[in-house]
Structure formats: structure tokens, C-alpha cells
Amino acid sequence: MPLDQTAVARVLGVDVPPLPRPIVAVTHDSRAVVPDGAFVAINGFTSRGSDFVPQALANGATLIVAEAPIEGVPTAVVPSDRIALAALATEFAGNPSHDLTVYGITGTNGKTTSSYVLHAILTAAYGESATGLMTTAEIIVGSEHETAIRTTGEAPQVQGNLARMRDAGVTHVVLETSSHGIHLHRVDGTRYAAALFTNLTRDHLDLHGTMEDYYLVKRRLFEWTAGPKLSNADDVYGARLATEIEGTLTFGLAAEADYRISGERTEGTRTVFELHTPGHGDLTLSIPLLGDYNVHNVAGAAGLALEMGMSPQLLTSAVSEMAQVPGRFERVPAAQEFGFEVVVDYAHTDIGLRAVLDVARDVAGDHRVICVFGACGARDKDKRPKMGAAASELADEAIITTDDAYNEDPAAIADEVYAGADPRHTEVIIDRRAAIDAALGQARPGDVVVVAGKGHETVQHLPTGDVPFHDTTVVTELLTALRASSSATTD
Ligand SMILES: CC(=O)N[C@H]1[C@@H](OP(=O)(O)OP(=O)(O)OC[C@H]2O[C@@H](n3ccc(=O)[nH]c3=O)[C@H](O)[C@@H]2O)O[C@H](CO)[C@@H](O)[C@@H]1O[C@H](C)C(=O)N[C@@H](C)C(=O)N[C@H](CCC(=O)O)C(=O)O
Numbered sequence: 001m002p003l004d005q006t007a008v009a010r011v012l013g014v015d016v017p018p019l020p021r022p023i024v025a026v027t028h029d030s031r032a033v034v035p036d037g038a039f040v041a042i043n044g045f046t047s048r049g050s051d052f053v054p055q056a057l058a059n060g061a062t063l064i065v066a067e068a069p070i071e072g073v074p075t076a077v078v079p080s081d082r083i084a085l086a087a088l089a090t091e092f093a094g095n096p097s098h099d100l101t102v103y104g105i106t107g108t109n110g111k112t113t114s115s116y117v118l119h120a121i122l123t124a125a126y127g128e129s130a131t132g133l134m135t136t137a138e139i140i141v142g143s144e145h146e147t148a149i150r151t152t153g154e155a156p157q158v159q160g161n162l163a164r165m166r167d168a169g170v171t172h173v174v175l176e177t178s179s180h181g182i183h184l185h186r187v188d189g190t191r192y193a194a195a196l197f198t199n200l201t202r203d204h205l206d207l208h209g210t211m212e213d214y215y216l217v218k219r220r221l222f223e224w225t226a227g228p229k230l231s232n233a234d235d236v237y238g239a240r241l242a243t244e245i246e247g248t249l250t251f252g253l254a255a256e257a258d259y260r261i262s263g264e265r266t267e268g269t270r271t272v273f274e275l276h277t278p279g280h281g282d283l284t285l286s287i288p289l290l291g292d293y294n295v296h297n298v299a300g301a302a303g304l305a306l307e308m309g310m311s312p313q314l315l316t317s318a319v320s321e322m323a324q325v326p327g328r329f330e331r332v333p334a335a336q337e338f339g340f341e342v343v344v345d346y347a348h349t350d351i352g353l354r355a356v357l358d359v360a361r362d363v364a365g366d367h368r369v370i371c372v373f374g375a376c377g378a379r380d381k382d383k384r385p386k387m388g389a390a391a392s393e394l395a396d397e398a399i400i401t402t403d404d405a406y407n408e409d410p411a412a413i414a415d416e417v418y419a420g421a422d423p424r425h426t427e428v429i430i431d432r433r434a435a436i437d438a439a440l441g442q443a444r445p446g447d448v449v450v451v452a453g454k455g456h457e458t459v460q461h462l463p464t465g466d467v468p469f470h471d472t473t474v475v476t477e478l479l480t481a482l483r484a485s486s487s488a489t490t491d
Pocket residue numbers: 028029030031041042043044045046047048049052150151152153154178179180181184
């Protein structure tokens with residue numbers, strides 16, 4: 001909805017220079033400015049938005065918003081650029097969250113998985129066309145799926161996607177809400193109907209400084225949410241949240257949890273457990289996901305759905321029939337005819353690698369676990385040898401390969417990973433496709449091949465440029481070739 005000068009001044013709460021015509025769009029990116037658009041110049045971590053004002057003007061911007069006056073350019077000067085961006089974006093989109101039921105999910109780990117679980121429950125309850133999802137892996141609007149770029153986009157993306165969902169007839173939306181999203185005002189203007197907190201462990205302290213500040217940022221989601229709120233009783237910060245924010249219920253193994261988990265067991269490729277609920281009886285949930293942490297993810301999502309009025313029967317069948325989560329212990333179906341398992345997982349830290357390899361070990365039993373993985377370039381070098389050590393300890397065979405190297409030399413990154421590994425059962429194959437191929441070639445019935453690091457991602461960032469790469473697709477292609485060559489040999 002175009003905004004005239006009076007409307008912009010009302011939204012921003014400051015004086016606005018005269019506008020030739022109403023503003024038709026808002027963005028923080030000078031490259032995306034359209035004629036008669038507004039450009040909010042953000043003082044960023046690496047560059048200053050004000051440096052891009054000439055480009056914004058060249059692209060047709062008729063309103064510039066910034067925290068300080070810009071010489072020679074009529075500017076609406078605001079106290080906070082990011083708050084202003086969110087306010088304008090929300091107004092342009094027509095306050096979409098007010099027409100939707102938005103479920104916010106936050107925490108360090110398990111956000112994406114819990115979001116998919118809740119989305120599956122909502123889809124069972126309201127139908128595919130009435131549900132939406134915004135996560136690290138995908139944005140889903142009804143039956144349309146698209147790859148996401150970040151967990152929580154900037155405010156124009158968040159509000160734009162919510163508006164798109166509203167206009168498409170969606171009524172229930174799961175919004176994975178990162179701490180960056182909250183801290184950088186990307187979700188300001190969003191009305192949350194319900195909220196879930198998964199856990200809090202050390203991460204992102206470059207942005208938040210201390211664990212306390214990190215926690216307080218996450219807590220804001222619960223401060224904003226008037227409706228049902230559920231937190232993890234087994235996590236120190238989750239338990240604290242329940243004592244600090246009135247009306248927050250808990251889930252977990254703890255005896256005092258409102259939604260209490262018990263009796264977890266693995267049955268073939270499924271996990272079964274009991275969820276003791278306040279007011280809905282004791283439910284037996286059987287889920288197509290493995291790993292203790294997924295019991296927590298399902299318990300949290302299920303508890304929140306019950307609090308929002310879903311029937312226990314519907315919920316039980318929805319979680320039983322839910323699809324796999326893209327890139328989270330995702331089993332590649334094409335492997336089944338070979339009698340081994342291939343699992344694609346997003347684990348890209350030593351801790352994540354240990355978690356996924358632990359589950360793979362359980363699945364493999366007396367058979368072997370073969371792990372293909374690499375470390376990311378351009379960040380957190382400390383974790384490289386630790387990842388090598390984790391793979392050596394928990395896998396029988398480790399193949400170090402390239403993850404997203406960005407501008408670093410992939411061979412140099414691999415050397416650093418190799419430094420922490422046990423050379424007796426570790427090899428380095430720089431080309432990721434060749435490394436996966438080698439792992440599949442070694443796999444025997446009963447074995448589990450874990451392809452870790454990129455999960456749902458569809459692009460590999462290399463010093464030579466970006467190339468399309470999706471682990472699940474590559475594994476499927478290589479297995480198809482393997483089948484063809486083994487049937488040619490048999491013939
Ligand atoms: C630390 C962080 O979150 N940084 C985000 C932040 O960057 P920034 O403020 O430093 O922006 P900048 O690059 O300095 O540029 C300043 C401004 O100039 C603008 N610009 C820049 C270039 C140009 O040609 N024209 C132009 O207008 C930019 O759009 C920006 O508004 O604002 C940028 C633009 O909005 C984001 O792209 C960028 O996300 C980067 C890519 C990022 O990696 N973010 C990650 C850490 C993140 O947000 N992750 C969380 C998930 C975390 C988790 O739970 O795992 C997420 O929600 O995705």
C-alpha cells in the first residue's frame with residue numbers, strides 16, 4: 001500500500017522531507033531500490049548504508065531514511081535505522097501478522113526441526129493451503145517451497161513473506177526466529193500468537209557479547225507473546241524463562257515439566273515415546289526421526305500445538321506421518337536397495353558432528369559408520385581440528401572434503417581438519433562429489449554413511465565461485481550410477 005508523507009511521518013515519528021509522490025516500497029539495499037521507493041541507510045557491521053545513497057537515488061529513491069543527516073540529500077533522520085526499516089516494512093505489508101496466527105520458535109539448536117514438526121501438525125489440522133513456514137532451510141507458502149537465504153530475513157523480507165502468505169490464503173505460520181532476527185529488529189512489527197523455546201547453548205557471542213545478553217534477546221520473544229508459551233525444562237535457560245515469564249509452561253524429561261517425556265525407545269527407523277500432558281492425557285508418539293534431541297523437538301512442538309487447541313488424535317497421527325526434515329538426519333531413499341543408509345545432515349561444528357555420529361552409531365549397530373565432512377572457510381578456524389577429532393572418535397572411516405571454502409584454499413582447510421584426526425582411518429578427497437562417491441563405494445549392507453555439513457543447502461561457495469551442490473541430489477545421482485554400473489557388471 002503506497003504511503004504518503006503524512007503516513008511515513010506517522011510511522012517513523014519524525015519529520016519527513018516533502019515527497020513528490022507516495023512511496024511504493026522500502027528496502028535497506030540500494031541495489032533493490034525501485035522508482036519512488038524508500039531507502040533506509042543502515043549503519044552495518046561491515047559497511048555504511050549512507051555510502052550507497054547515490055546508488056539508491058540513481059535507482060529512483062525519493063525518500064532516504066538514516067540515523068544522521070546526509071549532506072545534500074533530504075533525509076528523514078530517525079533514532080534507529082533498523083527500527084525504522086521494520087516499521088515501514090510492516091506498514092507497507094499492511095501489518096500481515098495481525099491477519100495470521102504466527103508461531104515463533106527460538107533457541108540455539110532445534111529451531112528448524114521443531115518448526116517443521118509444528119508445520120506438519122498445522123498442515124494436518126488446517127490443510128496445506130492454509131499453512132506457511134519460514135526457516136533456515138525453506139520458505140513454504142501453501143504448496144510452494146523455496147530455498148531460504150537466512151533463518152530470519154531482514155524486516156522487508158519477513159513482512160513481505162507474511163503478506164504473501166496472507167494474500168495466498170494462509171492462516172497459520174511457523175516463523176523460525178533467530179537471535180539475530182530479534183536483536184537486529186528483523187521481526188519487529190510481528191504479532192506472535194504462540195512461542196516455543198528449545199534451548200540455549202554457547203553460540204553467536206560475537207553478536208551478543210555474553211550468555212546473559214544472548215538469553216535476554218531470546219527472552220524478548222516470550223515477552224512479546226500474549227498466547228501460549230512453552231519452554232524446555234531440561235535446559236537451564238529454558239527453566240529460568242518459565243520462572244521469569246508468566247504463563248510459560250514447560251516440556252522435557254524433568255519430573256516437574258508440564259509436558260513430560262518418558263519411555264523413549266527406538267523401533268526400527270522410528271522413535272517412540274510417551275508425552276504426559278496436562279489435560280490431554282498420556283500420548284504415545286511414534287516419529288520418523290532419530291536422536292534424543294528430536295524427542296525434545298517433537299515434544300515442544302506437540303505441546304505448543306495442544307496448547308493452541310489441536311486435538312491429541314490429530315497431533316498423534318500428524319507427527320507419525322510427518323516427512324523428513326530437509327538436511328537434518330535426512331535419509332536418502334535411494335540407498336535402501338543397497339542395504340545401507342546414507343544420511344545428509346547440516347552438522348557443521350564438532351558438537352553437531354558428534355551429535356549426528358552418535359545417532360548414526362546407534363543405527364549402524366555392529367556395522368560401520370563412514371563420515372564425509374569438511375570445515376567451512378572464512379570463519380571459526382578453531383573448530384577445524386576439533387571436527388577432525390570428533391569424526392575420528394565416532395566414525396570408523398572419515399573422509400575429509402570441502403564444505404563452503406569461500407575465499408580460502410580448500411586443501412589448506414582440509415589440512416587443518418586432518419591435524420586433529422586419526423590418520424589411520426582418515427583420508428582427504430578435496431572434491432566433494434568424489435569424496436561422497438568414495439564413501440558410497442566403501443559402504444556395505446548395514447553401514448551408515450553420514451554426509452555432513454551442508455544439509456539442505458543447494459550451493460557450494462568456492463574460491464573459484466559458487467557452484468550448485470545439494471548433497472541429497474548428489475548422493476542420489478551417484479547411487480543411480482552405482483546401480484547402473486553394478487547391473488552392467490552382473491549382466
Ligand atoms: C551479522 C549480521 O547479521 N549481519 C547482517 C547485517 O549486516 P551488516 O549490518 O553488517 O550490513 P553491511 O553488509 O555492513 O551493509 C550495511 C547496509 O548497506 C547495505 N548495502 C550494502 C551493499 C550495497 O551495495 N548496497 C547497500 O545498500 C546493506 O543492505 C546493509 O543494509 O545486515 C545485512 C543486510 O541486512 C545482512 O545481510 C547481514 O547478515 C549476514 C549476511 C549474516 O551472515 N548474518 C547471519 C550471521 C545471520 O543473521 N544469521 C541468523 C541465524 C543465526 C543462527 O541462529 O544460526 C539468521 O537469522 O539468518
